[in-house]
Amino acid sequence: MDRELNSNGVSLLDALSRISAIINTLQELDVLLERIMDIAVETVGAERGFVLLYDDSGMRTVQTARNMSDQNIQDLTGISTSVVRQVLQTGETILSYDAQSDERFYDTQSIVVNQIQSVACVPLKIKERPIGVLYLDSINHRKGFVEAVLPFLTTFANQAAIGIENAQLYQKLREENRQLRKEAQRSSGLADIIGQSPKMKQVFDIINSVLDSDATVVIQGESGTGKELVARAIHHQGLRRDKPFVALFCGSLPESLLESELFGHKKGSFTGASCDKKGLFETADSGTFFLDEIGDISTKLQTQLLRVLQEGEIKRVGENHVRKVDVRIIAATNKNLLEKIKDGTFREDLYYRLNVINVFLPPLRERPEDILLLGQHFLMKFAAKCKKNIHGFAAAALDLLPRYPWPGNVRELENTIERAVVLAKGALIGPDDLRLAESNGHWHLPSGMTLEKLARHLVEQTLQETGGNVTHAAARLGVSRRWIQYKQKQWQYARN
Ligand SMILES: Nc1ncnc2c1ncn2[C@@H]1O[C@H](COP(=O)(O)OP(=O)(O)OP(=O)(O)O)[C@@H](O)[C@H]1O
Numbered sequence: 001m002d003r004e005l006n007s008n009g010v011s012l013l014d015a016l017s018r019i020s021a022i023i024n025t026l027q028e029l030d031v032l033l034e035r036i037m038d039i040a041v042e043t044v045g046a047e048r049g050f051v052l053l054y055d056d057s058g059m060r061t062v063q064t065a066r067n068m069s070d071q072n073i074q075d076l077t078g079i080s081t082s083v084v085r086q087v088l089q090t091g092e093t094i095l096s097y098d099a100q101s102d103e104r105f106y107d108t109q110s111i112v113v114n115q116i117q118s119v120a121c122v123p124l125k126i127k128e129r130p131i132g133v134l135y136l137d138s139i140n141h142r143k144g145f146v147e148a149v150l151p152f153l154t155t156f157a158n159q160a161a162i163g164i165e166n167a168q169l170y171q172k173l174r175e176e177n178r179q180l181r182k183e184a185q186r187s188s189g190l191a192d193i194i195g196q197s198p199k200m201k202q203v204f205d206i207i208n209s210v211l212d213s214d215a216t217v218v219i220q221g222e223s224g225t226g227k228e229l230v231a232r233a234i235h236h237q238g239l240r241r242d243k244p245f246v247a248l249f250c251g252s253l254p255e256s257l258l259e260s261e262l263f264g265h266k267k268g269s270f271t272g273a274s275c276d277k278k279g280l281f282e283t284a285d286s287g288t289f290f291l292d293e294i295g296d297i298s299t300k301l302q303t304q305l306l307r308v309l310q311e312g313e314i315k316r317v318g319e320n321h322v323r324k325v326d327v328r329i330i331a332a333t334n335k336n337l338l339e340k341i342k343d344g345t346f347r348e349d350l351y352y353r354l355n356v357i358n359v360f361l362p363p364l365r366e367r368p369e370d371i372l373l374l375g376q377h378f379l380m381k382f383a384a385k386c387k388k389n390i391h392g393f394a395a396a397a398l399d400l401l402p403r404y405p406w407p408g409n410v411r412e413l414e415n416t417i418e419r420a421v422v423l424a425k426g427a428l429i430g431p432d433d434l435r436l437a438e439s440n441g442h443w444h445l446p447s448g449m450t451l452e453k454l455a456r457h458l459v460e461q462t463l464q465e466t467g468g469n470v471t472h473a474a475a476r477l478g479v480s481r482r483w484i485q486y487k488q489k490q491w492q493y494a495r496n
């Protein structure tokens with residue numbers, strides 16, 4: 001077939017290479033169908049033609065046509081014994097050099113009345129399943145409608161069908177992504193907090209119910225579930241929105257420093273206290289104080305905190321008189337405070353004072369409905385930030401995201417999408433861009449990995465997920481901070 005020319009002198013091989021080039025580049029269905037029509041009409045030497053496709057609901061609709069009236073198309077595609085119906089039913093091409101004396105067309109007005117001499121109607125098939133037909137006919141040019149052209153027509157139609165299916169998938173995906181984007185924008189009613197799962201809806205209800213009050217709130221949840229985000233939302237949408245929001249990570253400071261941070265100190269009250277200093281409770285006066293990782297504070301500080309909550313008073317370190325403060329407290333922790341009460345490291349009375357309202361943020365793996373929504377939200381955020389023209393996720397990536405267990409929760413998802421946006425080459429984020437080591441809840445470890453290497457792999461991955469926070473990584477791995485630091489030193493030497 002390679003050197004064969006049709007009646008117009010157009011090489012059939014040339015037509016095939018043109019169609020395979022466009023199916024890889026054209027993603028817009030309308031444009032693709034127009035091009036398919038052009039190449040088909042030109043190569044076979046037809047004067048009229050159309051492409052008909054099944055749509056999602058199983059209806060057959062003509063997508064693109066050349067030189068044909070609606071009445072002609074109706075006649076060829078109508079329910080009765082139409083050409084199109086035969087081709088769709090049998091999956092076989094109908095080719096007729098002499099249509100006027102072909103009994104298959106006796107009933108077909110459009111062919112008889114219009115004096116059509118030659119007809120070709122080719123099924124468009126994906127894996128043997130018909131998705132539509134390509135119809136061509138001609139009054140004057142008949143040379144393109146001979147048996148010898150059949151293999152070309154079949155190959156051409158197969159190629160075209162692949163292109164059409166890809167374009168349809170792309171359109172569907174674009175629609176899905178658009179839908180997700182819309183949902184991401186309106187899901188919570190609370191600016192920036194994305195979620196649509198029943199569990200997050202409960203969280204939104206609680207948050208909305210505490211906005212207009214001064215009630216103390218405890219936010220619990222694993223690392224990366226959004227505790228700080230929720231704390232900020234409660235402040236910024238609540239009554240105190242125009243007042244200060246002060247946040248302190250209690251886990252990182254030794255007791256004496258933390259005390260002076262919280263309550264302030266008098267000049268000379270300890271070595272290094274070179275001037276009077278206001279504590280953060282005073283800075284937060286009339287606003288909100290977010291005490292992050294409250295589970296880590298010492299029992300001495302717990303007692304002082306209890307007094308602030310009971311009396312609304314603080315005492316700077318080294319001073320004897322008390323100062324009044326009006327502060328709304330929001331505390332967060334990824335520890336189980338009830339267990340800490342049981343083992344005597346957290347005061348029960350403080351717990352009940354703090355825990356007026358309890359917000360529990362579920363781990364991401366328990367609300368898979370939110371994963372794609374959040375993914376889309378982060379995609380838009382980072383695509384805009386990196387000025388990259390990325391529209392959404394490829395189907396395989398959409399499939400992978402909800403199956404991954406997300407041990408680092410939303411933070412891990414956010415980091416994953418940011419990295420994927422940077423890595424992505426095309427308009428869609430592919431599964432490889434996500435770089436998810438584990439795809440189905442099982443570890444895929446290279447054989448021959450030693451226990452030591454596995455430990456290192458786990459520690460490094462966990463540190464990545466906690467944004468380098470050793471305390472959080474240690475908590476998650478069930479080891480001490482010191483163990484991680486010790487191991488890191490060892491590995492460092494092993495490297496050098
Ligand atoms: N529902 C959500 N919608 C949008 N972004 C979210 C959501 N939850 C978390 N994030 C984002 O994930 C990241 C981690 O959230 P955040 O810092 O609030 O978690 P955390 O629970 O305080 O974690 P940690 O215990 O490690 O401190 C932040 O960038 C935050 O904006």
Ligand SMILES: [Mg+2]
Nearest residue numbers: 227228292332
């Ligand atoms: Mg936090």
